[in-house]
Amino acid sequence: KEPEEQFVLSDLTEYVQSQWQEEKIDWTIYHNRRCFVKVLKFCAENWILKIDDGNEENFSKDGSTEVLYENTGVSRYFMRNFTVDISGFSELSDFESEEWIGMDEDRGIIRRQRVYRKLFMTMGMYRTQETEEDFKYIKKYKHIIQNDLSGLIDCDLHVHKNSAFLVLKEDCRMGRCFPEENTLSDVALLCSTLIHEMLDSGEITCSIDEKITMPAQQFEKLLETCKETYQAGFPKKYREMTIREFASAVSQYMEEMELIEADSTDVIIKPALGKISGVYPKDFATKTGRNGGKDE
Incomplete structure (x- = not known):
């Protein structure tokens, strides 16, 4: 019908x-x-x-x-026909792994849909051994992909040597995106600025895959510096947090937003965090009630 x-x-x-x-x-x-x-x-x-x-x-x-x-x-x-029995599926990954059963997953529409989904649903697509062929596809058909996606939403496709990002225009809203309009997002932007300064000074370096690895203790020190430098612009909740509480909240948020990967010893800063940074106005400390950063 x-x-x-x-x-x-x-x-x-x-x-x-x-x-x-x-x-x-x-x-x-x-x-x-x-x-x-x-x-x-x-x-x-x-x-x-x-x-x-x-x-x-x-x-x-x-x-x-x-x-x-x-x-x-x-x-x-939302309804579709499946070529396999899905009664035993329990996770989203079950559907993804069996979606193209019996078909060549590295050709035609299958690859295109996989690449488009990755660009839409993740913070960024990174070049690895597993994604090498998909990344070549993006670089080869960059302009076609840009035209396809910009026809759906107001966005730009940014392709770098080892990463690719779907960057939404300022007035475009599509689900959850970064940066968000909250304090933790502002803190992540401020941290990005501090990381850029550390790169410029040679204190840290970027690896060939565009990622930065630093000891967890050094990353916590970075967050401590961020809090001490900018806390005048934070809401009371974050100003009154201990360094440990603040670092835990920010790290958890940045992991959730796929900006970092962390374990007990190291923190890997992903290229997505380097795409955007933020600062407060020079006179922010004299203003009351301000809890947002300014994107650059």
């Missing part, structure tokens, strides 16, 4: 029967009708179907009852 096209309940019962070939569905049985009504109500509540006339509850009492429905078009966007 096309969006806004109408149909009656008996059309649905006939369609369900045509799809269920194992046996004939007896709609005279109350239990069968009741189960079907529950499904119809779920569809209506989630705007998959729109009721134009009638009440499906009456179908539970009388199998000859008709209800006039309208197709909203929503059903097209």
Whole structure:
């Protein structure tokens, strides 16, 4: 059915029967009708179907009852046919790993969808041994990918030697993005500025894969410097935190946003953090109630 096209309940019962070939569905049985009504109500509540006339509850009492429905078009966007039995799947990764079973995953639409998904759903795509071919695809078809994605949202594709980023324009909003409008995001931007200063002074260096590795103790010292330097611009909650509490909150946020990777000994700063940095105005300390940074 096309969006806004109408149909009656008996059309649905006939369609369900045509799809269920194992046996004939007896709609005279109350239990069968009741189960079907529950499904119809779920569809209506989630705007998959729109009721134009009638009440499906009456179908539970009388199998000859008709209800006039309208197709909203929503059903097209979340149902699909799978080539394998998905009853044993429990994680999102199960669907991703079996999505193209029996097909060459390094060719055509399969690779394109995998690359586009990575650009949309992660902070950045990095060149590794596992992603080498996908990264070559991005570099080769950069302009085509840019045209495809910019036709969907207001964005730019930035491709570097070992990384690629989908950068949204200032007025574009699409799910959760960085930077966000909160204090932890501001702190991450301020930390990025301090990291740039450390790179310029030679205190730290960037590896060939554009990542920076520093001891966890040194990274905590960086966060301590950030707090001491800029805490006049933080809300009271963060000003009153101990260094350990502050470092824990910021590190957790930066890991969540895929800006760093951390273990008990080292912190790896990813290239995404180097794409954007922030500073407060020179007179920020004299202003009260300010808790945001300025993007550069």
